[in-house]
Amino acid sequence: MGLFNRLIAKVRGATSASALDWREIEVELLAADLGPALVTELIDSAKKIRGEDPETVIKEILISKLSKKSRTLVDNGKTNAILVVGVNGTGKTTSVAKLAAALKTSGNSVLLGAADTFRAAAVSQLQTWSDRIGIETVSGKESSEPAAVAFDSAKRALDEKIDFLIIDTAGRLHNKNDLMAELGKVKRVVEKVIPITDVLLVIDGTTGQNGLTQARIFSEVVDVTGIIVTKLDGSARGGVAFAIESALNIPIKYIGTGEGQSDFAPFDPESYVAGLLA
Numbered sequence: 001m002g003l004f005n006r007l008i009a010k011v012r013g014a015t016s017a018s019a020l021d022w023r024e025i026e027v028e029l030l031a032a033d034l035g036p037a038l039v040t041e042l043i044d045s046a047k048k049i050r051g052e053d054p055e056t057v058i059k060e061i062l063i064s065k066l067s068k069k070s071r072t073l074v075d076n077g078k079t080n081a082i083l084v085v086g087v088n089g090t091g092k093t094t095s096v097a098k099l100a101a102a103l104k105t106s107g108n109s110v111l112l113g114a115a116d117t118f119r120a121a122a123v124s125q126l127q128t129w130s131d132r133i134g135i136e137t138v139s140g141k142e143s144s145e146p147a148a149v150a151f152d153s154a155k156r157a158l159d160e161k162i163d164f165l166i167i168d169t170a171g172r173l174h175n176k177n178d179l180m181a182e183l184g185k186v187k188r189v190v191e192k193v194i195p196i197t198d199v200l201l202v203i204d205g206t207t208g209q210n211g212l213t214q215a216r217i218f219s220e221v222v223d224v225t226g227i228i229v230t231k232l233d234g235s236a237r238g239g240v241a242f243a244i245e246s247a248l249n250i251p252i253k254y255i256g257t258g259e260g261q262s263d264f265a266p267f268d269p270e271s272y273v274a275g276l277l278a
């Protein structure tokens, strides 16, 4: 992605750095969605670098800004429930399928709950995915209550001793109270049956700082334990990943890099940072 190439070049030739050049770099870093606070800190730190390898220093600064929390899913050894939340269009349903496929590949039994009942397309999309992956999806009748579907899926997961139940939720965000009421209800009914071990928030990597706003709202409504950043295959520079982690201390757990089932990987901070600096 080469996000920091110019910054590093600038630091290497520090004697010729003018104020204007720094401003240009600042604009570029802001365009990469790192967010103003982090950009200011990076530039301030970079300006002080003398005699050290700037690339190493910048890499260290970035890594130090990332969350120290675990990036792996909780596995309680019994039936785990994962709620997947996020705004419509971010890639939530696709990510549910990709995560299911990844968990199945590593030897787990997986069940899906299609609780995004407001969009008929979301339910059939999930059904298509689960047929392809070779797992089952619990869905309700059209316009059934999301919480009712979530509850049914939790009961079935428990009865069948499933390792991971993954619940796709509705992503309507007109208002925080609605969202809170709905996700709260889904959470409560599932937890009557099995514990929710992770709440994963899906953020579209191309939405820039808006992703940070979404992350703030969702984390006020539910206890988000991890983030999936999607669409990092395109021209997205994905700097919002840093903005979210450093602002909210929510670890990114997975990244989506395409529309296919295997375009999905655990988030690796070292290689992500190296990729930004490459």
Ligand code: GDP
Binding pocket: 086, 087, 088, 089, 090, 091, 092, 093, 094, 095, 122, 171, 230, 231, 232, 233, 234, 255, 256, 257, 258, 259, 263
């Ligand atoms: P939802 O409304 O949040 O459930 O979003 P969907 O899962 O339906 O995805 C919306 C669109 O984004 C679909 O066309 C997906 O194929 C696409 N999509 C999802 N994840 C990725 C990704 O990592 N990369 C790319 N390029 N497209 C993605």
